[in-house]
Amino acid sequence: MADSDLANLSDQLALGAVLLYVVAMVGYALDLGFGRRRARAEAERAEPVEALVGAGGGGVAEAPPAEASAASAEEEGAERVERDWGRFAILINLLGWGAHLGMLVTRGLAAERWPWGNMYEFLSAIAFAAVTAYLVVLARYKARFLGAFVMVAAVLALGVATIWLYTPVGPLVPALKSYWIAIHVTAAIVATGAFTVGGAATILYLVQSRREERGASGGALDMLPGAQTLDRLAYKVTVFSFPIWTFAIIAGAIWADEAWGRYWGWDPKEVWSFVTWVVYAGYLHARATAGWKGRRAAVISLVAFAALLFNFFGVNYLFSGLHSYAG
Amino acid sequence: MTQAQREDTGTSVEQTGRAAGGSRTGSGGMGPLGWLRWGWRQLTSMRTALILLFLVALGSVPGSILPQRGQAPEKVAEYLAEHRTLGPWLDRLSLFDVFAAPWFAAVYILLFVSLAGCVIPRARQHWRAMRSAPPPAPRRLSRLPQSASFRTDRDAEQVLAQARELLRRRRFRVAEGADSVAAEKGYLGEIGNLTFHLALLMLLLAVAAGAMLGYRGNIVLTEGGAFANSLAYYDQFTPGRRFDPDRLAPFSIRLEDFRASFVTDPGPQQGQALDFTAEIFYRERPDGPEKPYDLKVNHPLGVGGAKVYVLGHGYAPRFTVRDGKGDVAFRGAVPFLPLEQRTFTSEGVVKVPDARPEQLAFQMVFWPTAVADTRNRQIVSRFPAPLNPTVSLMTFKGDLGLDSGVPQSVYRIEGIGKTLQPVRDGSAVLKQGETFQIPGGAGSITFDGVQEYVSLAINHDPGRGPALAAAVLAVAGVIVSFTVRRRRVWVRAVPGEDGRTVVEIGGLTLGNPTAEFDDLVAALRRDDPPADEAAERSGAGSADETEE
Ligand code: HEM
Numbered sequence: 001m002a003d004s005d006l007a008n009l010s011d012q013l014a015l016g017a018v019l020l021y022v023v024a025m026v027g028y029a030l031d032l033g034f035g036r037r038r039a040r041a042e043a044e045r046a047e048p049v050e051a052l053v054g055a056g057g058g059g060v061a062e063a064p065p066a067e068a069s070a071a072s073a074e075e076e077g078a079e080r081v082e083r084d085w086g087r088f089a090i091l092i093n094l095l096g097w098g099a100h101l102g103m104l105v106t107r108g109l110a111a112e113r114w115p116w117g118n119m120y121e122f123l124s125a126i127a128f129a130a131v132t133a134y135l136v137v138l139a140r141y142k143a144r145f146l147g148a149f150v151m152v153a154a155v156l157a158l159g160v161a162t163i164w165l166y167t168p169v170g171p172l173v174p175a176l177k178s179y180w181i182a183i184h185v186t187a188a189i190v191a192t193g194a195f196t197v198g199g200a201a202t203i204l205y206l207v208q209s210r211r212e213e214r215g216a217s218g219g220a221l222d223m224l225p226g227a228q229t230l231d232r233l234a235y236k237v238t239v240f241s242f243p244i245w246t247f248a249i250i251a252g253a254i255w256a257d258e259a260w261g262r263y264w265g266w267d268p269k270e271v272w273s274f275v276t277w278v279v280y281a282g283y284l285h286a287r288a289t290a291g292w293k294g295r296r297a298a299v300i301s302l303v304a305f306a307a308l309l310f311n312f313f314g315v316n317y318l319f320s321g322l323h324s325y326a327g
Numbered sequence: 328m329t330q331a332q333r334e335d336t337g338t339s340v341e342q343t344g345r346a347a348g349g350s351r352t353g354s355g356g357m358g359p360l361g362w363l364r365w366g367w368r369q370l371t372s373m374r375t376a377l378i379l380l381f382l383v384a385l386g387s388v389p390g391s392i393l394p395q396r397g398q399a400p401e402k403v404a405e406y407l408a409e410h411r412t413l414g415p416w417l418d419r420l421s422l423f424d425v426f427a428a429p430w431f432a433a434v435y436i437l438l439f440v441s442l443a444g445c446v447i448p449r450a451r452q453h454w455r456a457m458r459s460a461p462p463p464a465p466r467r468l469s470r471l472p473q474s475a476s477f478r479t480d481r482d483a484e485q486v487l488a489q490a491r492e493l494l495r496r497r498r499f500r501v502a503e504g505a506d507s508v509a510a511e512k513g514y515l516g517e518i519g520n521l522t523f524h525l526a527l528l529m530l531l532l533a534v535a536a537g538a539m540l541g542y543r544g545n546i547v548l549t550e551g552g553a554f555a556n557s558l559a560y561y562d563q564f565t566p567g568r569r570f571d572p573d574r575l576a577p578f579s580i581r582l583e584d585f586r587a588s589f590v591t592d593p594g595p596q597q598g599q600a601l602d603f604t605a606e607i608f609y610r611e612r613p614d615g616p617e618k619p620y621d622l623k624v625n626h627p628l629g630v631g632g633a634k635v636y637v638l639g640h641g642y643a644p645r646f647t648v649r650d651g652k653g654d655v656a657f658r659g660a661v662p663f664l665p666l667e668q669r670t671f672t673s674e675g676v677v678k679v680p681d682a683r684p685e686q687l688a689f690q691m692v693f694w695p696t697a698v699a700d701t702r703n704r705q706i707v708s709r710f711p712a713p714l715n716p717t718v719s720l721m722t723f724k725g726d727l728g729l730d731s732g733v734p735q736s737v738y739r740i741e742g743i744g745k746t747l748q749p750v751r752d753g754s755a756v757l758k759q760g761e762t763f764q765i766p767g768g769a770g771s772i773t774f775d776g777v778q779e780y781v782s783l784a785i786n787h788d789p790g791r792g793p794a795l796a797a798a799v800l801a802v803a804g805v806i807v808s809f810t811v812r813r814r815r816v817w818v819r820a821v822p823g824e825d826g827r828t829v830v831e832i833g834g835l836t837l838g839n840p841t842a843e844f845d846d847l848v849a850a851l852r853r854d855d856p857p858a859d860e861a862a863e864r865s866g867a868g869s870a871d872e873t874e875e
Contacts, residue, residue, distance in 0.1 A: 170596040174603055178625040239809060246802045254795065259625050261543070261636040261784045263791055264534070265398070266426045268391035278384040284809050285377060319391060 006110035007169040011162075013103035014124065018158045020096030021131075025151035027089025032148060032223045034085065086144055093147065097135060100128050100158075110169045116185050117172045119316065120165040126312075127157035129193020133237070137197060143233055145224050149200040180255035187248035192308060194241035195280075198234050199305040202298050205230035209295060231298065235287055238301060242280050249273050268319040272311035279304035370437070371444030376524070379438040386434055390425035393417065397424065439531050446524040453517045460502035461511035464817035468833030471817075475848045476831040483820035483828050486851070490818040493850055497843075499816065507819035519807025526801035533797055537790020539569040548605075549643045549660050549780040553581040555613075556631070556785070576631025576787075580609045581617075585640060585779040589711050598669045598711050605637055605781045622781075633787040640782070641665045642673055644693055644718055645775040650682035651768055657681065660778045663693050664738055670708035671695050676740050680729050682770060688723040688740045688747060689772060697758075706756065715758070716777045722753030722765055812836050816847060 104125060108115035116122045134150040137143045172181075209227035211217075224230065252273070257263040264270060283301040286293065357365065369375060394402035403423045407414040421428030468474050479486065483506065490508045494501050499510035544564040546554050554560050556578050566572065584606040590599045605622040611631055620628050628635040643660040650656040656679045663675030672694055679687040694708035697717035706717065726746040728735070735741055743749070755763040757774040764771045814836040823829040830851065834844040 168595065170599070171590060171601055174600055174624045177602070180625075242809075243802065243806050246805075250795075250798050250802065253798070255625075257791060258627060259636075261627070261634060261638075261786050262788070263794065266387060266390050266395070267398075271387045271391035274387060275384045278380055281805065282377060282381060315391070 003110045003112075003169065006106045010103050010106040010110060010169075013099045013106060014158060014162055017096050017100040017103055018155055018162070020092050020099060021151050021155045021158070024089045024093040024096055025148055025155060027085055027092055028144070028147035028151060031086040031089055032145065089147055090138070090144070093131070093135070093151070097128075097131050100124075100131065104128060107169065111171070113172055114182050114185070116181065116189065117176055118165075118167045118170075120161050120167045122185070122189070123157050123161040123165060123312075125189045126192045126196070127154045127161070129189050130154055130157070130196040131193075133190075133194040133197040137233070137237065141233060141236075143201075146197065146200055146204070146233075149204065150197060153196055153200065175259060178255065178259065180251060180258065184248055184251040184255050187244050187251055191241045191245035191248055192312070194237055194244070195305060195308055198237035198241060199302065201230050201234035201237060202301050202305070205234055206295060206298050206302075231294065234298070234301065235284075238280065239284060242284060245273075245277060245280065249277060268315045269311065272307060272315050276304055276307040276311055279307055367444065370441050371448075372441075373445060376438065376441045376445055379434060379441055382434045383431075383438060386431050387425065389422050393422050393425075395423060395425065397426065435531065439528065442524050442528050446521055446528070449517075450521050450525075453514070453521060456517075457514050461500055461509040461815060463502070463504045463509050464507040464819055464833070468817055468819060468831040471833035471835050473834035473836070473844045474832065475844075476829065477852055478823060478825075478827045478829055479852075480827055483822060486820040486828060486830050487818065490820075490851060493847065494816065494818075497847070506821050507817055509815070509817050511813070511815045513811050513813040516808050516811035516813050519804045519809075519811060522804030523801050523808060524804075526797045526804055529797035530794055530801060533790040533793035535790070537567075537788040537794065539567045541786065541788040541790070542566040542570050542575075543784065543786035543788075545638065545782060545784050547662050547780055547782050548580070548582040549662060550582055550585055550778045552780075553579060554783075555579040556633070561785075576611075576633055577613060578609060578611050578631045578633070579613065580607050580628075580630075580635065580783075582607050582781060583619075585781055587640065587712065587779070591710075600668070600711070603637065603640055603781075605640075622783075632789075633785055636784045636786075638782045638784045639665075641780055642671065642693055642695060642713065642716075643778045643780045644675075644691075644716070645778060646677055646689075647773045647775055648677065648679045648682065648687060648689075648770060649772075650679070650687070650770040651685070652683055653770075654683070656683070656687070656770070658775075660780075662737070662780045663691070669711065671711040672708045675738060677772075678727050678729070678737075678740065680727050682724075685724040685769065686727045687765075687770065688727060689720045690723070690740055691718050691720045693718045695777075713777050716774075717756060717758050718774055719756045720754065720763065720772065722750040722769075722772075723747040724750055724769055814843070816844065818851070 104115050104121075107121060107124075111117070116125050130150060131154050134143075134146055137146065204224055205227055208221065208224055208230055211221060212227050252270075253263040256265070256267075256270075279300060283297055283304055286297040286300060394406050396403050406423075407418065410417075417423065421430065425431055465471070469476065487503075487506075487508055491501050491503070494508065494510040497512070499512040501508060501510045503509075542565065544561040546560060546562055548554055556575050558564060558572055558575070582605060585603070586606070587603045588601045590596045590601060603623060607620050607622050607628070608617045609620060609628065609630055610617050622628055622635065622637050624637055627637075641663055642665075643662045645660045646657065647655060648657040657677065661675055661677050663673035665671050665673045672692065674690075674692050676691065677689040679689075694706055694715075694717045695712060696708050696710035696714040697706050698709045698715070699705075700707045706719065723740065723743060725748050726742070727740075728742045728746055740747065750765060750767065750769065752766045757763055757772075759774055759776055762771050762773040814834065816835075817833045819831045820828050832844075832848055832851065834847075836844075
C-alpha cells in the first residue's frame, strides 16, 4: 500500500473510532439510566470493592447481601435489558478501540516513524491511552460505570484533534529525531491517559459522596458504586500513573540535556510538568498517610489534573518555549 | 519507642516519625529558646516540607507566564515597554528572573533546611525502631482497626507456635510475650520515605554544584572556521560562581561542512527541515590526533568533560569590498541572522572600517531562493536551501564609530544619520558573482558566494550525573513509600472458661487496612473444623471501608 493510501486509511479509521465511541457512549448511558433498582446497585456494589482490595493480595469473597436474591421476576426482566445495553456498549467500545489502534498504526506506517510527532497525533494517542486504561480498569475492577464518562473524554479529544489540530502525514522536524521520542513521549501519553481515567473516577467520587452525605437517592447515579469504591479506584489508577509521569519527566530531562544542553531550564513545559508532579504527589501523600482524606484529597487530585490539561493545551498554545512543536 | 507511644497503640505507627524531637520539649514555659525550638520543629515537620514543595511549584508558575531574562531578554524589554506601570512593579518583585529571585531562593533554601532537619532525626529514629522488638500486644485487641477472634480445641501454645511460624514465613519481625505474639513489618515504607527526602537533598545539591562549578558559552563557526576552547573565542560566556577559567579543557573544533536537507515536495510541509549535520573535526588536546564527528541536533559531542551542541544555523554570504582607491578593504564571509525558519530569509550587515577615504557599511537582506513576488513587487524567498542566492543592499559611508571603544553588535549598524550617511542611489540587488559600483566613486562590493555557519553551545555541568542519580533514587523512594505500609499484628491465645482456647488477633496498619490480615486469620483457623460456632469476626475486615 502506498503511504498516501495508508494515511487516508488512518484518517478513516479515526472517523470510525469516533463514531463507534459515540455509539458506545450512548450504550453506556442507557446502561446507567435503565433498570437496576437501588437494591441491585447495592448488591453489585460489593463486587468492585472486593475486586479492588483483592488486588492487594486475594480478598475474602463475601456472599451477596440477602435482599439481592429477592428480586422479582419483573425486575429480572428489566435487568436483562439493562445488562444487554452494558454488553453492547462494551462490544462497540472494543471495536472502536480496535479502529483507534488501527488509526495510530497506519499513521505510524505511513509516516515511517512513531505516530506522535505533532499535536494531532499526540492528542489522538492520549485518547487511545485513556480508552485503554479504562478497558484495563474494566477488566480488573469491573468498573463499567466509568464507560460513559471516558467515552465522552475520548470523543472530545479525538474530535478536537481531527477538527482543529489535523496535520497531514509528514516527517519529523530534526529536534524530534531521537529515540527519546519513543521513551519520553510514550510515557507522557500513557500517564496522561491513565490520569484521565483517574480524574473521571475522582469527579464521580465527589458527586457520589456529596449525594451520600445528603442521603439522596434515585436517578442514574444510583447505578454508580459507593463513594468509597470510587475513591479507591481513583487512588489506584493515580498510584499507577504517577511513577510513569515521573519517568516521563526524567526522560524529558535526559533528552533536554541531549538536545538543548541542559537538563532543566524552567521552560514553561518543564514548569507545568513539575507543578503537575508536585500536586499529584501531594494528593498521594495525603491519601497514603494520615491527614487529608476524602473530598479534600480528591480536590487536590483534580487540581493536579487541571494542571496536566493546562500543560497540554495552555502551555502549547499560549506560551512559546522550546517545546514549540505546537504551532 | 517511648513509653507514651507504647500505651497509645491507636496512633503509634504514625507517630514514630515525629517522636524524636517531640519527647524532649514541652516542659515549662516558652522562653526565647522554647520558641526557637518550636520554630525548628515546625520547620522540620513533614507537613512544612510538603507546603514548601508546593510553594516552589507555585512560585515557578509566574516564570512560565511572564518572559524571563535568562531565556528571552528581548521579550522582557518588549514587555516592559508595553506595560509602563505594571512592568516596573513586576520587575521589583523579580518576576522576570523568577528562578534567580531572592524569594525563590528563600523558599528552596527553607525546603532544603526543612528536609535536612526532618530526615536526619527520622533516620536515626527509624534505625532504632528497626532494631528494637515490636511493641507487645495491647490489652484489648478487639479495639484495633482490624480484629478477629475464634475458639479452638488446640491449646494456646500450639496456636502461638503456629502464629509465630506463620508470621515469620510472611517476613514479619516477631517478638513473644507471655500469652501473645507481636509482629511488625513494612519498614521499607519508611526507608523509601527517608530515601526520597535524602535524594531530594542530593538533587538540590547536585543542581547547585553544577551551576557553581560549570560554565556555558556560545560560539558561531563558519564553514572552514575553527575554534579553540578559551575565553577569547566565545561570543558569550557564563561561568559558574566557582568556575576557574584555567580549567577549560584545551580542545579545538574545526567546521568542515554544514549540510541541511528540507522537504521538497510541494505542499504545506515544503521547506520544513529534515536534517542538519555539521561535519566537524576536533582535537582533545592541541597535540592530539584530529577526529571527525557528525554534530547534529540530538547528537552532541562530548569532549574534555564538556558537551558541544548545535543550537542553530544560518547563512554567511561572502563579499569582497573595494574602496575608493581600488584597494581590497574587506574580503570574507559574514554571518546573517535568519528571520524565518521556513524560507531562511536573513538579514545582516557588513562593516568596512578599512575603506578609504571614508569607512563603508552595508545593510542587507539575504534570500537563499529568491523569487519575485509579482503582486507586491517584492523579492521573497521560496525555499530555505540556496538555490538562487540573492542579496539586497543599502550603502552607508562615514564613520562607523568603532574607535570609540564601545562594543557594537555585529548584526547592527550604529550611528545611521549621525556619523554614517546613506549613499544616494546606493541600493542594489545582487545575485551571486555580481558586483555593484557604489555611486560617487566610493568603491564596489561583490557578492562572491554563500557559506553556512552553525551556532554552537558549549557547556560543562559536573552536576548532571549526580542529579540524575538523585532523581532516580527519589522516585524509587517515593514509590516504595507510597506502596509499602508499616503494619503490626498481634495474636493472643488464652484458655477460655469452657476449656477451649480463645484466639484473638489484632491488626494495625498505617493507611488502608490490607487484605493480608484476613489471609492471616484464615491461615490460623485453617486447622479447625469449619463450622466453629463461636467464630466471630468483628471490626474491619478487608471489605471494610474505614481508613483510620
Ligand atoms: C526537562 C525536560 C522535559 C520535560 C519536563 C518535558 C515534559 C513534557 C511533558 C510533561 C509532556 C507531556 C505533554 C503535555 O502535557 O503537553 C511532553 C511532551 C513532549 N515532549 Fe517533552 N519534556 C522535556 C524535554 C523534551 C525534549 C528535550 C524534547 C525534544 C526535543 C521533548 C519533546 C516532547 C514531545 C515531542 C512531546 C509530545 C508532544 C507532541 O507529540 O507534539 N521534550 N514533554
